[in-house]
Amino acid sequence: MAMRAEQGRLFGWQGLCLRVPEDWDLGRVDGDYSSGYARLDDAEMVRAEIEWREVPARGRRLPISQVVDRYLDKLTKKAEKSGMDFTVQRRARFLKDKRWLEGAEYEAFLWEADYRAYNVARVCGECGRIVLVRLLGRVDENMEALANEVFPTLTDHPEGDEVTWSVYGMTFRMPMEYKLSEQDLKSGHIKLSFERKGHVCRMHRLSMAQTLLHGGELSDWYPGFFRKDLRDFDYEVHGEEVRGHAGIRVLGRPRSRWRQMLRPLPFINPRPRRYLDGRIWHCDAGNRICLVEHLYRKRDDGGGLTDTLTDGFICHPQGAASDAGGHDGLPAGAQRHTEVGEERAG
C-alpha cells in the first residue's frame, strides 16, 4: 500500500488531480466540473472518495467547518440508524506537511465506524471549489503515512490553460475550454469525448492491441473497427510514426451532400458535416492502441490541435520502455499540477 511520491498513478478528472497507489482504480464517477463525485477502489475495498462542488455564486458561502458539520451530522444519523459505533476527531493532526494547504481554508478530520477515514475538506481561493477527499482503511490498518503521501498531491484546478485528465493509466492534457461531453469507460476500451463550439475531440485507448491486430497493420484494422464512426467521411489513411510508435494519420472530409440526401431520413436526423484529423498508434510497451481524433466544421479549423493532444498523451507508464522519448512520466504541463465490461475473452 505504501507509495513514494514519485510513484503511484495519477488520477485526474474535471481539473482535480491526485496521485494514488498503483492499484487504486476508478470505481465510480459522477457529475461535471461544478459538482461531482469520484471513487477509487483497490481489489479489496473502496480506498478514496473525492467530492467537489463549486461555491454558490450568490449568497454567503458557509465556512468550511460548517460544511464539515453538515457532512458529519448525516454520517452520525446513519450510524445511529444502523447501530454502529461512530467516532469523529475534528481538526485532526495527521498531516505532517501542510504547505500545500497554505492560503486555503481547510479542515482535516477523522471518522471511524467500520472503516477509518482520513478526510481533508478545503476551499480553493483561486477556483472557488470545495473539495472533500477521504482515504479509507480498515480500522486495524495504519493509513497515516499513506495519507501524508496522497493528500499533498491534490490539486483542485489546473495551472495554465490545459487540464490534465488521467483515468486507468490513460493520461492526457486537454485545453480548458473543451468540456467533457461523453465518457465510455469499458474494460478494454476507454473513450472520452470533449466539445467546444463545433469542435469535438475524442481520446480512445484500447487494450490487448496484439490480440486486436492479429499481426496485421493498423491501417487495415482501423477502418474496420471504426466503420460506424467513419461512415460520414471520405477519408484517407497514411502510415506515419506517432510519438516513436508505428502509427497512422487519418484525414477525413464530409461526404457529398447528394450522398447524404440519399440516406434514410436525411432531414429528420441530419448529421453535422465535419472534418476529421486523427492520429492512431500502437504502443508496444503498453500493448495498447491509442487514438486522438479532432472533428471540426470548417476545413481550416483544425489548427494543429490533434498534434498538441497527441504530444500530451501518455500511452504507457514510466519505465515500461526506454523508447519514445518525451512520454515517460508526466508531460510538462501535467507536472505543474500538483461500471462496464465488455467480454474480451470469448
Added chain:
Amino acid sequence: MDSRPARNDILKWEKNEQGEARITVVRQDTWKTRLLSKVFYIPRERTITLDEVGTQVWQMCDGHTNVARMIQSLRDKYQLDRKEAEVSLLSYLKTLGQKRFIGFVLERDKEGGGEAKPRRSGPDASGKKWKT
C-alpha cells in the same frame, strides 16, 4: 476472488489446429426438447469455439486456479490494468456460469461460521452527497 471456477465435466472439449478451445454441447434429452425437435430442427449437439483469451480462461477453469490468480495471469499476459482484467473476467465467468459451462468451487469455512470479509463499500464509505 477466492472461488475456483471448474469446468462442467459433462461437456466435451478439445483444441483445434489454431489452439482454440472447441466446446461441444449436447442437446438436453427432455420431453420438451423431444417434442420441439419434432416440429423444429434442433441439432443433437452444437460446438462453441472460444477465441485466444477465452481459451486461456477456459483452461484455467480447472477447479484449482482461483479467480484472483486468473486475473493476475491475464494481467501479466495482456498487460491489462487490474480493473480491466477483473471486469472482463468476472463478466465472462458469469456468462459461462449462467450457461452452466462452469461451476465455482468454494472453500468450506474451517470454523463453521467463516470469517467476516471486508465489504466492497461500507455503509458510510460511499455515495454521500454533501451540501455546501
